[in-house]
Amino acid sequence: MLEKLIAAGEGPTIEFKSTVDSALKIAKTLSAFANTKGGTLLVGVSDSGKISGIQSELQEMQKIEQAASFYCEPVVELSYQVFEAAGRQVLAVYINESEQKPHIVRNGGEKTVYVRAKDKSVPAGQEMTKVLQNGSSTPVNNVSASRNIKTLLTFLQKHESVTIKKYAKMINVSEGRAASILKELVWQGILLIHDKQTPVTYSLK
The missing domain is CATH 3.30.950.30 (Schlafen, AAA domain)
Structure with a gap:
């Protein structure tokens, strides 16, 4: 062992x-x-x-x-x-x-x-600390079929982290929409948010 x-x-x-x-x-x-x-x-x-x-x-x-x-x-x-x-x-x-x-x-x-x-x-920022306090809200399986999320997960398996701007360009959506997807994945326990730095980045948990 x-x-x-x-x-x-x-x-x-x-x-x-x-x-x-x-x-x-x-x-x-x-x-x-x-x-x-x-x-x-x-x-x-x-x-x-x-x-x-x-x-x-x-x-x-x-x-x-x-x-x-x-x-x-x-x-x-x-x-x-x-x-x-x-x-x-x-x-x-x-x-x-x-x-x-x-x-x-x-x-x-x-x-x-x-x-x-x-x-x-x-160190966890305020948003990540809130996630820890409240726990995950949605099962991972509910989001795994999304093409945009699969694109993100594939990217993060090869790279350490991603910014909102980078992810928005990857899936061709607005930065606001990309931010919403990333934050939802944080709340679901799939991603970690690193919001003690600029720009804010997200990585696999």
């Missing part, structure tokens, strides 16, 4: 860490997994996928528990598994998609919501 996880590489549901050097930093990853589709954190694996191993299972778990309970609000639920490989230990931390979204990361007086986008944990 460990080999399969490593072979899959880092992505929306997998992240590698050689060690947990900061509870605050790892809180961003844990909360992002919980706010999106869940995921697995492998501690003792380098970014390149090489097994480096951990020195102390207990020390790593203590920092992770601090991240999940002290920095995350509400607390992120975790489960653990230890793998032995090449005489070294790798700690797997499993995070399910939460039913208590959004999980907020507290850093002093600052509170930030994170989501997964590709292999990164990124």
